[in-house]
Amino acid sequence: MSKVQSIDRAFQILRELSEKAGGITDLSRRVGLPTSTVARLLSALEESDAIERVAGSYEYKLGPRILQMATQSNQSETLLAMARPHMVNLVEKLFENAGLSIPSGYEVQYVGQVNCANPVQIRDWTGTRLPMHVVPSGLVSLAHLPVEIVERFLDRKLERYTTNTVTNKIEVLHRLEKIREEGFCWCIEEFSEGINSVAAPVFSKDGNVIGALHVHGPSYRFPDKTTKKIVSNLVLKQAKKMSRELGQK
16 A cells, blocks of 8 residues: 555545544445555554544544644634734834744744735745744744743754854843843844844733744844834734733733
8 A cells, every 4th residue: 555545545534533433344334445454544543643542432533633733723723814914014014024923842833924015025934934042933932931841942952043043042041031021022134144023922811922923024124223112112012912802911
């Protein structure tokens, strides 16, 4: 059996289990495959936590990993829909691209972007995943994680993306403290030369960082030194407004 065929058949089984739990014989009948093939695929899916056995039964149901992935996907789509008017607002006021990112482990993932009308733009980073220490959206998320989690992250070797990337543990810790005080973070050509960006965290109802609003642009024009504080406050204000919409007090 080819890998592609195995994947296709595994998805057939997952689709069936999404509608109703089932045992080997039942699933074999439902998907039209030999019981030996279904048993082998179920074993592989169970090992990866994609499915699990129903307690006190020989039947299987969708497992925690699949359910978690589905939940995260739905949350991202909902969060992006809520963030869009805030990103549009930032683009209209700052004339640079604005985006939304979400924390994912020790990385941050860009999930959406609204582009400005300026002929010179920065590419769309939607779908990109980056270590938290190289972009402001990652740093504002890291700043609000529990101390022990931050320590574990900083005790690893931090990758340097440009000569400006801050990788020294003490420097990063001081930076995180400043973020907690000011509420936002700037990165000046730390992820990529020629790109500057600023971000502020978005909090959920329970007070955890659920995402970050960011604005980025070419380093030769963004930020203008005379308006840097105004830009910072606008991004922070928009992130706070979104947090209130999510129920944060």
